[in-house]
Amino acid sequence: MKVLKLSVDDFCDYHLIAVYTHLQDYKLAYYLNKVLKLHLCREHEKPCLYCPHTQNTYPYYRWEDTLLRVTWHCIANKLSGSQQLDEGFFSTTNTVHYLIDKLKKVDFFLKIDTEGTFNAQHIIAKIQQIPATNAHTVALNTLNIKHKLLFQEC
Numbered sequence: 001m002k003v004l005k006l007s008v009d010d011f012c013d014y015h016l017i018a019v020y021t022h023l024q025d026y027k028l029a030y031y032l033n034k035v036l037k038l039h040l041c042r043e044h045e046k047p048c049l050y051c052p053h054t055q056n057t058y059p060y061y062r063w064e065d066t067l068l069r070v071t072w073h074c075i076a077n078k079l080s081g082s083q084q085l086d087e088g089f090f091s092t093t094n095t096v097h098y099l100i101d102k103l104k105k106v107d108f109f110l111k112i113d114t115e116g117t118f119n120a121q122h123i124i125a126k127i128q129q130i131p132a133t134n135a136h137t138v139a140l141n142t143l144n145i146k147h148k149l150l151f152q153e154c
Contacts, residue, residue: 015118016140016151019108021133025059025076028108031130032061036123038072039063048153051097054081058099060154073111073154077103100147109138111151 021028029040040061049058061074079097098104110127112118120137127135140148 013113013115014151015112015114015120016138016143017110017112017120017124017127017135018103018106018138019074019110019127019133019135020105021107021130023130023133025061025074025108028130028133029061029074031133032074032110032127035126035129036072038065040072040074046154048150049075049099051079051081054079054095054097056081069115071113073109073113075099075109075111075151075154077106077109099150100143103138109151110135111154 019028023031026042029042032038033040040063043060043062044057046057046060049060050056051058056079058079059076062072064071077099079099081095081097099109100106110123112123124135124137127133143151
């Protein structure tokens with residue numbers, strides 16, 4: 001019997017940029033809007049970004065540029081929460097959950113859906129104008145299939 005495999009790489013029609021910063025999600029969205037001339041808005045209750053450990057969703061910002069046919073997504077990689085321990089003086093502890101565990105140093109992902117040409121180096125240079133922020137592209141072939149599907153869903 002012949003086995004057919006579906007390649008996820010055929011469906012990855014987006015670009016992914018890793019952003020390193022100490023800024024809060026709303027401050028980063030503000031600066032991205034300012035330097036890239038975007039209009040990112042926070043979207044709540046994104047089911048694909050739900051974290052069962054904290055019963056919360058990862059911060060997610062989105063803007064669709066209908067004129068240029070580009071959709072911008074800013075997705076947090078870290079979600080802080082508190083975990084209840086045994087009763088006592090130190091009954092709670094703070095925990096950090098990651099969207100992608102193998103990229104723990106990444107604070108945010110900037111996903112760009114575009115049908116046309118894309119100049120990643122120009123975008124990265126603009127992002128690096130934000131104070132205390134660094135960025136680089138993420139090679140999609142280094143991601144697991146489940147992470148590719150997760151970003152495809154957003």
